[in-house]
Amino acid sequence: MSASAEATVLITHAVGLHARPSVKFTKLAKTFAAEVEVAVAANGPWFDAKSIVKVMAAKAPKGTLLHIRAKGDGASKAVAALVDLVQRDFDEDADHARSA
């Protein structure tokens, strides 16, 4: 099976794809068997979405249109899940809310 999928998503998180979001992003990517890559431009360069070193190297700030593509088993599921994570602002708002 050689499924493939691709999508773009706007990074709305205040500082972009930074340290903690990258941890979440790569952890999620690693749960899929498919080969997953990200880029900050449609024509690349493409970075391995399962490597935090590479994802951080993409240095994607807020307002970046992030390109995500996957190939192999569960490719479309992987892309959908990662897009969803970015759209949820990496669940960072809840983490930052300080309660009394």
Added chain:
Amino acid sequence: MRVEGIPASPGYAEGPLFDLDQPPASYKAKASTEEEQAALMSAIGKAVGRLAALIETADGDAAGILEFHIAMLEDDALSGPALVAIGSGQPADAAWRTALDSEIAGYEASDQDYFRARAADLRDIRDQVLRALNEEGEVAAPPGAILYGEDIAPTRFLETDWSEGGGIALKSGSTASHVAMLARSRGVPMVVGLGAPAAPTMGDALLDAEHGAIIFSPSPAETEAFRQSASAFADRLGAAKTFLTAPAVTKAGTAVRVQVNIAYPSDVEGIDVETCDGVGLMRTEFLFGKTLPDEETQYHAYCKVLEWAGGKPVTIRTVDAGGDKPVPGFTVEETNPFLGLRGIRLSLARLDIFRVQIRALLRAAIHGNLRVMFPMIATPDEYAQAAALFAEERAALAARGVTHKLPPLGIMVEVPSVALAPEDFADVAFFSIGSNDLTQYVMAAARDNAAVAHLNSVRQPAVLRLVAAVAAFGLEKGIPVSLCGDAGGDPATIPALLEAGLRDLSVAPAQLAMAKAAIADAAV
């Protein structure tokens, strides 16, 4: 010069200070590229282990940063260039430094503040590994020394030879840390929270971990008084040892079961099974170290303890990760982890991981007298869900023809909702009161915060009242009730626990003798 701190593990130690904070030694080159590469990988592993231990005491933000550092270190893309450089003849330390400096330069060149600031994280990561690489040449603490410094890593504790005494004196630290727990179970004296005294880091010192103090450069009079206290303590401990081999009975003739708490399967190697009534709590989160253990690893760990116990009961608690015990790849990052997704909540949210543990427990159950309990239960529904999962996995094992047995399933009483309404849980096989968490939740006082330590006592009337209510409910319904928190091993608290109606305590192995002696002295 006497400095007061907080006792974390009772006992006395007299010996030379060993400075935990001394600067690292320099790197020793290896004979071959293979050894250089292995040295780098082992240093990275060491750094990851240290960071994982640090996460325990970090709050949400700090833990998030440490988790980022671990994720970077575990990424082959970071070590790759260094390994290549070693292959072409560079020593591990230079290769790592060059590879990381080039990453750092990449961040420094960014036109965005945020990414430029990450250069500091990369430098931190670089130095953590360099430190681990260099310390092979570092001197180990001499036997009998008092390890003195800001804080101590669990690995340092485990690498130290405690056979000739010695102790731990920390400027910060916590009585609830892993090392404190290890020190109590091994009987190593430990004091934390000494602050930052302008004291020497060399020379002899006296550590009084019964009352919580250290004396630097002691006078002859101080030494003499110290030795008297130490010998009185040793006498009490010696006298207590005579109680060790016999079943615990109070002055009034009331029998009390005394079991042990263990964290690692290997803990049982140092315990004579005849001295205890079983294992009242086997923690399983420490099996879940850097990686999630597979079914076979868990199965063998459980079997080892069950076989050691013979027919005596062994109560294994399903993984209680979260709170102050994060597990990479399992627990989630939270602002307030003690009130978050921990214990059974996390297990029910991560069924893939929970089911593996359940299968290992069902299979191990045929090797002894196993009981299983769930941590952090707050509602009857959580218990029902967990019990249903046991039933499902049991059916699946039966269908595959795998031998197994369904153990009695009980719950920890540590969330106040259970202690307040135990009647909602009348169908559980047993209750085990987790007094550390119950106390911190009832008193709203974090167990790892020295500033509220005075509130964090089981002897607070409200906590004792809940303990008594659960004990009474258990007695009425024929549901066994035990207690497995630190309070169970505290001679000063034992009378109050017996008064509250408890007849089953589970304590750290090193506290067995003192606990039995305290029981023998109780009037209940």
